[in-house]
Amino acid sequence: xxxxxxxxxxxxxxxxxxxxxxxxxxxxxxxxxxxxxxxxxxxxxxxxxxxxxxxxxxxxxxxxxxxxxxxxxxxxxxxxxxxxxxxxxxxxxxxxxxxxxxxxxxx
Amino acid sequence: xxxxxxxxxxxxxxxxxxxxxxxxxxxxxxxxxxxxxxxxxxxxxxxxxxxxxxxxxxxxxxxxxxxxxxxxxxxxxxxxxxxxxxxxxxxxxxxxxxxxxxxxxxxxxxxxxxxxxxxxx
Numbered sequence: 001x002x003x004x005x006x007x008x009x010x011x012x013x014x015x016x017x018x019x020x021x022x023x024x025x026x027x028x029x030x031x032x033x034x035x036x037x038x039x040x041x042x043x044x045x046x047x048x049x050x051x052x053x054x055x056x057x058x059x060x061x062x063x064x065x066x067x068x069x070x071x072x073x074x075x076x077x078x079x080x081x082x083x084x085x086x087x088x089x090x091x092x093x094x095x096x097x098x099x100x101x102x103x104x105x106x107x
Numbered sequence: 108x109x110x111x112x113x114x115x116x117x118x119x120x121x122x123x124x125x126x127x128x129x130x131x132x133x134x135x136x137x138x139x140x141x142x143x144x145x146x147x148x149x150x151x152x153x154x155x156x157x158x159x160x161x162x163x164x165x166x167x168x169x170x171x172x173x174x175x176x177x178x179x180x181x182x183x184x185x186x187x188x189x190x191x192x193x194x195x196x197x198x199x200x201x202x203x204x205x206x207x208x209x210x211x212x213x214x215x216x217x218x219x220x221x222x223x224x225x226x227x228x
Contacts, residue, residue, distance in 0.1 A: 034214035036152075043203055043218035044144075044152065055216065087152055091213035094167040096142075096154040 002026050002090050006099035012107040017078045021102045023071045023088035032092040035064055035073045038101075039084045048073065049091075078104070109133040109217040111204050116222030123194050123226070129187040129204030129219055137161065137182040140207040142215060143189050145200035145224075155202070156189065160210055171197075194226045 003026040013019050023033065031051040036044040046055045048064035051071055061076045075082055083106055088099040115127040129141070143155040156178040159165040166178050177190040187204050201223050205215035 032213075036215075038152075043205075043220055044215075045218075046208075046214060046216045049208060049212070049214045089152075089154075089214065093213075094157070095169050096157075096213055098152040098154065101151045 001095055002029065002092060002097055004088055004090055004097050004099040006086075006088055006102050008102060009100065010103040010105060012105045013078050014107045015078055015080060017107075019075045019078055019082075019104060021073045021086055021088075021104075023066075023073070023099050025069045025071075025090055025092075028068050029090045029092040031067050032090055033064075033066070033071050034089045034091055035062075036087045036089065037082075037084045038087065044087065047086075075104075109206065111206065111217060111219035113202065113204050113219040113222040116202065116224045118225045118227065119194055120228050121195060121226055124190070124192045125194065125224060127189040127191065127202055127204075127222060127224070129189075131185050131187065131204075131206070134206065134217075136180075136185040138210075140210060141178075141180060141187045142205050142207065143178060143187075144203045144205055144215070144218075145198075146203070146221070147197070147200040150200075153200075157207075157213075158187070160207075191224070194224075196226050198224060199226045200224060 005024045033051045035048040038044040052064040142157040157167045158178045175193045201221040203221045204219045206217040
């Protein structure tokens with residue numbers, strides 16, 4: 001099974017900060033990676049797919065990069081509504097697995 | 108507008124059974140693979156099961172539920188199901204149904220609000 005390792009597990013940041021979250025796969029998954037945002041008590045929301053494609057309706061301050069085993073999600077200028085937990089998920093076959101999540105908190 | 112609504116969660120004793128339903132609207136249900144994902148208290152997201160579409164009802168499960176859970180779909184009723192048997196405490200979670208972006212595209216672009224399953228005596 002492919003293991004997904006996210007870091008950091010949490011980050012404290014201020015509005016306007018640039019924030020980068022990383023995700024490492026235990027084997028080469030090419031660009032088969034998605035990113036989600038989840039707020040407390042809510043369902044996850046798709047942000048990015050195939051590593052760097054922005055889902056419709058998602059603000060352009062979100063960007064994704066990487067291929068192979070190392071990936072990143074960057075928020076270029078953190079907004080109040082971006083404080084949430086972020087998950088990566090590989091899409092490279094079954095079983096599908098998620099990273100453990102990165103909580104973005106207010107500094 | 109795409110909508111997914113899960114029902115059927117609740118409190119069940121260890122060893123018991125529960126069937127979750129997910130009623131969908133706003134897209135051609137029979138054309139999209141569907142999935143269940145769960146979130147245990149204080150833990151992250153875990154993919155549980157997927158079922159294919161377009162007549163290919165191939166199913167996949169995470170190892171921890173194989174032989175206990177069964178995913179199915181009723182296309183005329185636009186409804187996805189998860190039959191859960193031999194439930195364990197570690198199955199306690201919010202269960203979400205979600206829609207695939209497309210056949211073979213194993214990321215999820217629409218989610219329900221979730222239904223809570225609590226396994227406890």
